[in-house]
Amino acid sequence: MDATTGSAVRTSGLVRQFRTGTERLTAIDDVSLEIAPGSVVALTGPSGSGKSTLLHMIGAIEQADQGTVTVDDVEVTALRRAALARYRQRVGFVFQRYHLLPALTVLDNVIAPVLPLRGRGDHAARARELLDAVGLAGRERALPAQLSGGQQQRVAIARALMGAPRLLLADEPTGNLDSTTGGQILDLLLDLRDRHGMTILLATHERAIAARCDRLIRLNDGRVVEDLDLTEGEDPADTYDRATRLRL
Numbered sequence: 164m165d166a167t168t169g170s171a172v173r174t175s176g177l178v179r180q181f182r183t184g185t186e187r188l189t190a191i192d193d194v195s196l197e198i199a200p201g202s203v204v205a206l207t208g209p210s211g212s213g214k215s216t217l218l219h220m221i222g223a224i225e226q227a228d229q230g231t232v233t234v235d236d237v238e239v240t241a242l243r244r245a246a247l248a249r250y251r252q253r254v255g256f257v258f259q260r261y262h263l264l265p266a267l268t269v270l271d272n273v274i275a276p277v278l279p280l281r282g283r284g285d286h287a288a289r290a291r292e293l294l295d296a297v298g299l300a301g302r303e304r305a306l307p308a309q310l311s312g313g314q315q316q317r318v319a320i321a322r323a324l325m326g327a328p329r330l331l332l333a334d335e336p337t338g339n340l341d342s343t344t345g346g347q348i349l350d351l352l353l354d355l356r357d358r359h360g361m362t363i364l365l366a367t368h369e370r371a372i373a374a375r376c377d378r379l380i381r382l383n384d385g386r387v388v389e390d391l392d393l394t395e396g397e398d399p400a401d402t403y404d405r406a407t408r409l410r411l
């Protein structure tokens with residue numbers, strides 16, 4: 164893809180409904196967005212507003228009932244089977260609860276998602292590089308339970324990077340961490356964007372995290388109710404002020 168033009172992610176008229184008993188709940192209600200390549204976008208909104216559902220739809224974990232998702236000019240909502248599987252391999256996912264496999268070492272957790280693709284040996288060198296990049300060199304043989312929450316999230320980020328994603332989707336990546344550790348995880352994500360031009364969409368409840376992103380999109384009842392460019396005319400030194408002003 165051309166990293167300087169167009170949108171990395173485009174959603175158009177996206178709708179997702181869930182049936183709960185006899186009720187039909189609209190989790191995502193006509194969401195149309197354009198996300199610029201290399202931007203870091205905070206997705207905020209109250210619990211149940213649709214943040215996770217939207218991330219899942221963009222990552223093709225969840226299907227759309229209506230509308231389209233286009234990523235790097237490929238219409239994801241039109242992909243079938245093999246192409247869809249390939250697409251999912253190219254998107255990095257990070258979750259609030261890390262989802263590491265407790266019986267596997269740190270190194271094997273990072274390798275696990277790409278293991279079906281080729282032999283373990285092919286991937287170990289890359290996994291080591293990624294663990295180094297997230298500040299975990301030397302901890303390759305540890306088990307997840309031997310690491311702090313922040314360290315476990317770093318392993319999850321390294322794992323998400325194995326497929327060299329252009330797009331990283333993070334669902335409350337700092338939600339289980341104290342504010343200092345959460346800030347460090349965001350430092351890491353911003354650094355990955357700076358170095359690799361990755362586009363990052365992250366759901367968060369935390370003002371201090373959202374305030375450091377390029378853009379804030381707020382959902383309520385599945386609709387976009389606020390869309391703020393946080394880079395425009397702002398001195399980066401004002402981040403703290405901005406954090407205190409943002410309504411989440």
Ligand SMILES: Nc1ncnc2c1ncn2[C@@H]1O[C@H](COP(=O)(O)OP(=O)(O)OP(=O)(O)O)[C@@H](O)[C@H]1O
Pocket residue numbers: 181182183188189190208209210211212213214215216217
């Ligand atoms: N698999 C499902 N079946 C039924 N309803 C669902 C399902 N997944 C999500 N929902 C509903 O869709 C709405 C949006 O949920 P979603 O998880 O996207 O919210 P969220 O903004 O991520 O919330 P939180 O901040 O608590 O993580 C909620 O009302 C939720 O109950």
Ligand SMILES: [Mg+2]
Pocket residue numbers: 214215216334366
């Ligand atoms: Mg959620």
